Amino acid sequence: MDLSFTPEQIAFREEVRAWIREAMPPQIRDKAAADAHFEHDEIMAWHRILHAKGWVAPHWPAEWGGAGLDVTRRFILTEELELAGAPALSPFGLMMVGPLILQFGTDAQRKRFLPKILAGEEVWCQGYSEPNAGSDLASLKLSAEPDGKGNYVLNGQKTWTTYAQYADWIFVLARTDKTAKKQSGISFFLVDMKTPGVTARPTLTIAGTPAFCDTFFENVTVPAENLVGPLHGGWTLAKALLGHERTYIAAVGLSTRTLRRVKRIAAGTKERGVPLLDVPAWRARIARMEIELWALKMANYRAIASAELGHAPGPESSILKIRGSEIMQQMYELAMDVMGHDSLSWHNEPGTVPAIEDAVPPQFNYARAASIYGGSNEIQKNVIAKAILGLPS
């Protein structure tokens, strides 16, 4: 039983920390210090800086431009980036389609797509959900039919296609066999957003920012070479990401940073002249939140240590997504409660005095997405009930 990081791992943490201090441009640094919202071009600028350092894809194999870091170093890198308040990179290329192309794609597909994902030259979005296919993803209807000339023609609609308005490419699950059992007739395609017939229409989220889109496909021609994996085999790809080691998913770095924010706000917010951090009830509530975060961290550390030893993801890793999202939400909720009247502020409305942490209200709203995306927490629980507890169907 050893809970400590090795001297080499500690040195790596220091190296990452020092590099971030050095490499972060002033504009990003200022926004990070204020935990402000990052615009798309700022996120991509940071993407390119990480790419130049070789750290943009920590979990990719080194031969494809990955950082060649082991599990623990990957975790440390992610945690330090989150702790520094660095812009969160778009996950769709780096974390989702990239690893799928690596695992299931042809060599030609790897050569065509992976370098541009790494370099940030092509931005990706995800086309999974549809208006009538959310948690029941396999009931999706976007159709892909052969045109007899070696292409597929796509018709239908995808929804919650986050940041599709900035994307160059979208990966979609489409129905290629309407007669097969619903999971068996799905294929995985890569679609150029510039193809005629593709339209992305942004939707305002409750955070007041246009993160989601509806993406429409009207007679969109996709060459057969953009099919990844076997025809009708798309469901295997959709499920594959769940089997990957996902020790980063709990976002403990981000929640640790939010906890520091909570303490900062509580120290600067007074009630009858007393900082909230010194009011016993508030102090106890913050302490409880910190302890719950510690419990999540320990589950995360157990998952990392287990992955480091080459074990398959164990029971502790299955809870990281659920608890990671819950803690993130509760942390923002606590920040809002500590802010009191300042939590009513909204995108610096004219006439209001800027709150000390005016980015918290939108983040508090958007955090509700964390327990929905990537398979809602209820779907995660269905999986745990059957796969781990062995409960009957």
Added chain:
Amino acid sequence: MNFDLTPDQKLLESTAASFVKKESPVSRFRALREDPVGWSKSLWKTMAELGWIGLAFPESAGGLGGSFVDVAILLEQFGAGLLPEPYVPSVLAAGTAILRAGSAEQHEAYLAPLIAGDTSLALAWAERGGRYDPTWVETTATKKGDEYVLQGEKIFVQNGHAADVIVVSARTAGTPGDTDGISLFVLPRDTEGLRITPVNTMDGHKAAMITLAGAVVPGANRLGPEGAAAPVLDEIMDLGAAAACAEGLGVMRASLAMTVDYLKTREQFGVKIGTFQALQHRAVDMFIRAELAKGTSILASVKVSDPDPAERRFAVSAAKVELAICGRYVSQQSIQLHGGIGITDEHDIGLYFKRMHVLNALFGDEEHHLARFAAQPAF
């Protein structure tokens, strides 16, 4: 980081698990609830022969020099089977008091027979006005020549009803709440003026209410320098809390297993109730809570031996709070999912529910440890 047990620890774990299964199924504890002692001296002796008591003591004191992680492995198994033998009060509480504060002669006199499994001990520290603060000592020890005269009351002394020797905290100077001025004394149970009233506790274990009515104790029975026992008691509170976390893991694991098993077998509306999503999700929430408590319990079992008391307190208090949150949830829901049968005394699940409450209360409850956690420099 490495959370895997060593081959020796794995062996210890499997030995303890099969020992509990074979020698101490829950039915044994159930029967012992009616017994005035509530645990078995012969099983205690067997546990000593297996080296489990010696495990907690350094070789210099006649022990085997195990780590607290080793002890925690045992306690988790004890918790899973509700084994009632007084390991925590004898070994970790009173044993540590004698180990830390006592002389080599006192080690020989009190720890040697304990390690051999011939005696059991108790530590009388809790007082009614102090809740979980071991420095709130109203009991006084007044020096008279070479002797001390002890006056006061101690409540819910774990294993106080059966212990051969009771270690008592008493104030030789200062006022309740002072860290200075607390001393520890060793009292054989037949000491005149030491009144032991056995009581049943809500979980089916036994304890004692103790009155010190002018009990006369020779100066040689004082452990360590006069008035300097507070740091020893502080460490014992953490050992006890970390022990509760480890035992609680076993309680939670068994509660979850029984509940999942019940969901797989019980039928209503013509189907296994485990097919209902509401109940599946509840079971998953129990599972999540048990996993979370496992992580913090491991944290406590490693950090409880940290040389820096602030580090130790921070980790142990975090774990004890998490135990309270998780243990309460798991044990409450385990009864809920059993339905009416869970409320009956004949079903074992209620025994686990009760033990969980006692573990939450012993060595500091959630509020106590929340406040303590928030008072540490690292907060």
